[in-house]
Amino acid sequence: MNFSGEKAQLEIEVSNVxxxxxxVKSVRFRRPKGFDxxxxxxxxxxxxxxxxxxTKPLSFSxxxxxxxxxxxxxxxxxxxxxxxxxxxxxxAATIRGPYGKLTLQENHNKICMLSGGIGVTPxxxxxxxxxxxxxxxxxxxxxxxxxxxDSIAFMDDFDEMQARNPNFRVIITITRPNQAWKxxxxxxxxxxxxxxxxxxxxxxxxxxxxxxxxxxxxxxxxKIGLPEAQIKYxxxxxxxxxxxxxxx
Ligand SMILES: Cc1cc2nc3c(=O)[nH]c(=O)nc-3n(C[C@H](O)[C@H](O)[C@H](O)COP(=O)(O)OP(=O)(O)OC[C@H]3O[C@@H](n4cnc5c(N)ncnc54)[C@H](O)[C@@H]3O)c2cc1C
Numbered sequence: 001m002n003f004s005g006e007k008a009q010l011e012i013e014v015s016n017v018x019x020x021x022x023x024v025k026s027v028r029f030r031r032p033k034g035f036d037x038x039x040x041x042x043x044x045x046x047x048x049x050x051x052x053x054x055t056k057p058l059s060f061s062x063x064x065x066x067x068x069x070x071x072x073x074x075x076x077x078x079x080x081x082x083x084x085x086x087x088x089x090x091x092a093a094t095i096r097g098p099y100g101k102l103t104l105q106e107n108h109n110k111i112c113m114l115s116g117g118i119g120v121t122p123x124x125x126x127x128x129x130x131x132x133x134x135x136x137x138x139x140x141x142x143x144x145x146x147x148x149x150d151s152i153a154f155m156d157d158f159d160e161m162q163a164r165n166p167n168f169r170v171i172i173t174i175t176r177p178n179q180a181w182k183x184x185x186x187x188x189x190x191x192x193x194x195x196x197x198x199x200x201x202x203x204x205x206x207x208x209x210x211x212x213x214x215x216x217x218x219x220x221x222x223k224i225g226l227p228e229a230q231i232k233y234x235x236x237x238x239x240x241x242x243x244x245x246x247x248x
Pocket of ligand 1: 057059078118121122
């Protein structure tokens with residue numbers, strides 16, 4: 001194990017596996033002593049046998065306040081995804097990191113997070129951090145999902161944090177609701193933000209996830225008239241840099 005350099009590269013052991021929804025799975029690892037990261041950061045995760053190793057960047061869905069490391073993946077049926085999904089307690093993975101500048105900024109007093117799916121992972125890390133640290137930061141998570149009930153990753157977790165943290169509120173919108181659904185419906189748009197987050201002009205917005213989703217969020221916020229400085233985002237795709245370059 002080596003994490004004496006600027007970026008740690010270390011082997012970690014699976015301690016738990018959690019099926020979040022039908023197609024979202026979390027894998028928890030024992031957290032090596034001395035390994036630190038900030039909520040919202042990510043790492044390169046390598047899985048698979050020695051000859052078949054595959055690596056992808058994944059966000060920590062755990063918070064630095066927790067004694068495990070957790071990564072949560074949307075299961076796509078592709079190679080890395082299948083190896084990740086097959087991991088069992090006692091298996092090993094290698095991580096290199098942490099990387100990433102989109103982290104919870106404690107000087108942001110009011111935050112609104114916009115998420116449309118798996119981009120919720122670093123946001124969950126930040127909300128857990130804020131809750132565990134009893135920060136006064138006000139956080140609203142506007143979280144879009146296709147279906148309700150068991151299809152919303154981390155819903156139990158958000159409910160529990162909402163009950164414990166008076167500064168955190170989660171608002172769910174469902175794009176394919178059934179008749180019993182009484183909450184918001186449809187994708188996150190300008191009207192929804194204006195209605196559900198009346199003090200939006202005072203908030204810093206965070207969004208992460210696949211590029212089309214994040215671009216739609218940034219576009220919505222620009223139409224509302226928010227200045228660029230109030231919009232912080234991270235794509236789950238794109239060029240991450242070559243070895244030796246600084247990743248962001
Ligand atoms: C900083 C950062 C953080 C990230 N954090 C997370 C995270 O927390 N959780 C998470 O789930 N993801 C995260 N990602 C994205 C992750 O790295 C992967 O790119 C993503 O999960 C897809 O990987 P995959 O191996 O399942 O699919 P890949 O095989 O890489 O496929 C990606 C896409 O390419 C297309 N594709 C590839 N092969 C085929 C094929 N044979 N046939 C048809 N289409 C194909 C599909 O559209 C597919 O959805 C993050 C990315 C970055 C850059």
